[in-house]
Amino acid sequence: MQSKLSGTWFVASAAVLYSIGGLCIKVIPWGGMAINGGRTAVALLVIGAYLIWTRHPLRFNRWILLGSLSVFGCNALFSIANKMTTAANAIVLQFTVPIFVMLFSMAFFHQKPKKLDVAACIVVFGGILFFFLDSLEMGGGVGNFIALLSGVAYAGIFLMNDMPDSDAISSVFWGDVISAVTGLPFLFQETEFTATALTSLVILGVFQVGVAYVCLCIGLKTTPPVTASLVSGIEPVLNPILVALFYEETVGTFALIGAVIVIGGVVGYNVLQARDNARSASKSN
Numbered sequence: 001m002q003s004k005l006s007g008t009w010f011v012a013s014a015a016v017l018y019s020i021g022g023l024c025i026k027v028i029p030w031g032g033m034a035i036n037g038g039r040t041a042v043a044l045l046v047i048g049a050y051l052i053w054t055r056h057p058l059r060f061n062r063w064i065l066l067g068s069l070s071v072f073g074c075n076a077l078f079s080i081a082n083k084m085t086t087a088a089n090a091i092v093l094q095f096t097v098p099i100f101v102m103l104f105s106m107a108f109f110h111q112k113p114k115k116l117d118v119a120a121c122i123v124v125f126g127g128i129l130f131f132f133l134d135s136l137e138m139g140g141g142v143g144n145f146i147a148l149l150s151g152v153a154y155a156g157i158f159l160m161n162d163m164p165d166s167d168a169i170s171s172v173f174w175g176d177v178i179s180a181v182t183g184l185p186f187l188f189q190e191t192e193f194t195a196t197a198l199t200s201l202v203i204l205g206v207f208q209v210g211v212a213y214v215c216l217c218i219g220l221k222t223t224p225p226v227t228a229s230l231v232s233g234i235e236p237v238l239n240p241i242l243v244a245l246f247y248e249e250t251v252g253t254f255a256l257i258g259a260v261i262v263i264g265g266v267v268g269y270n271v272l273q274a275r276d277n278a279r280s281a282s283k284s285n
Contacts, residue, residue, distance in 0.1 A: 037183015042205020071175025
């Protein structure tokens with residue numbers, strides 16, 4: 001139970017680091033593919049250093065490739081969507097991820113979600129919709145659709161450890177390789193390399209991609225996919241708040257109420273989950 005709690009904290013830490021993505025992407029005057037190529041190239045240094053430090057062998061097989069395509073898809077699609085629609089639109093549509101995690105778990109791994117998982121998913125997703133009630137626009141249809149696809153890819157990331165013969169950190173490494181190879185040609189076509197853009201790119205690469213994915217991979221070792229995706233509900237709350245504070249995208253009263261619902265749902269879910277685990281442990285003893 002202690003390891004599960006520790007894993008949850010790692011997942012939560014990853015979500016906090018992911019949340020800086022919207023702001024940093026907004027202040028960089030480049031296209032989405034260029035940003036993704038640059039930040040993942042920086043992230044490869046962090047992931048590579050982690051692999052060397054932990055003496056973790058870099059692996060590759062078809063399941064690791066599937067995980068790496070999920071990493072690439074999530075990173076690239078979110079970067080593109082963030083440039084084609086608002087930060088609020090992009091993150092709320094990406095955070096359909098708990099729904100896709102449950103659907104994929106049932107379809108491919110025959111894992112039936114618990115009633116608590118379903119209830120928490122409804123509360124968290126409802127809170128996110130409430131949070132963006134006054135900012136989710138009908139415009140930007142293509143960007144919104146791309147953001148939704150990033151949620152599908154994001155679900156694959158949470159399921160990396162459930163895939164047979166998988167290795168999450170290797171999937172992250174190869175996913176970043178694909179992202180860098182496909183994105184750097186776009187970066188080399190950019191002309192506006194300001195200090196703000198370069199600093200933001202390094203912050204994205206080191207923290208929002210590199211350190212965040214290390215934390216997520218550690219957390220996923222002991223945290224079930226549905227639980228991890230729900231804990232990540234911290235991200236869609238913090239992301240637009242940071243954009244609002246520094247990029248002047250407003251956050252209304254509905255958004256603040258939604259934030260309370262999401263955070264309350266995540267905290268309540270984990271409290272009830274811990275209580276159920278404690279009861280199960282006491283019965284087995």
